[in-house]
Amino acid sequence: MDAKNAFDTPVTYRLIRVEYAVGLAVAVGFFFAHITEVRWLPAVALFLYIDLIGYIPGAIAYHREDKAISKVYYVLYNTMHSLATQTIVALAWIWLAGPEWALLVLPIHLFGDRALFGNFLKPFGLDFEPVADPAFQRFRSEFAASAADGTRLIEQLDARPTP
Numbered sequence: 001m002d003a004k005n006a007f008d009t010p011v012t013y014r015l016i017r018v019e020y021a022v023g024l025a026v027a028v029g030f031f032f033a034h035i036t037e038v039r040w041l042p043a044v045a046l047f048l049y050i051d052l053i054g055y056i057p058g059a060i061a062y063h064r065e066d067k068a069i070s071k072v073y074y075v076l077y078n079t080m081h082s083l084a085t086q087t088i089v090a091l092a093w094i095w096l097a098g099p100e101w102a103l104l105v106l107p108i109h110l111f112g113d114r115a116l117f118g119n120f121l122k123p124f125g126l127d128f129e130p131v132a133d134p135a136f137q138r139f140r141s142e143f144a145a146s147a148a149d150g151t152r153l154i155e156q157l158d159a160r161p162t163p
Contacts, residue, residue: 007139017115024111027104034101043102046089050109054080062128071124078121083110 001008008016031038058073079085086106093103113119119130126133 021115027107031104047105
């Protein structure tokens with residue numbers, strides 16, 4: 001992906017997930033290193049509230065309303081699953097209640113969603129739940145074919161004898 005081509009190839013998608021897995025491992029490592037200092041009620045509440053507000057209402061509507069749901073559910077999901085939003089939540093928590101290890105569940109939740117499940121922010125044009133979009137599938141096929149043709153052309157040029 002770049003500024004002019006807002007899509008990932010299967011390899012770049014996996015690499016992005018690996019980067020989030022590294023963040024997840026670091027957050028989980030710190031969490032377990034300080035497990036005796038974690039306040040469990042805030043940890044559980046902070047972990048769950050993201051999906052209670054950002055995912056579950058949209059999932060219920062999606063399965064109940066034949067898949068055509070309001071954009072509000074996408075906005076709720078994207079807002080609650082945003083690193084920016086959860087950074088503001090963590091900073092507000094620190095300002096009001098002080099720093100604590102339970103706050104690590106915020107990046108654990110978000111990094112886990114991205115690394116383990118491949119869930120990123122939801123674009124309006126796609127189903128709320130992951131479903132292969134036919135137009136994207138066609139694009140991927142065409143892109144893969146053109147990349148294969150380009151690779152063959154480069155291989156042919158590389159195989160020419162140099163004068």
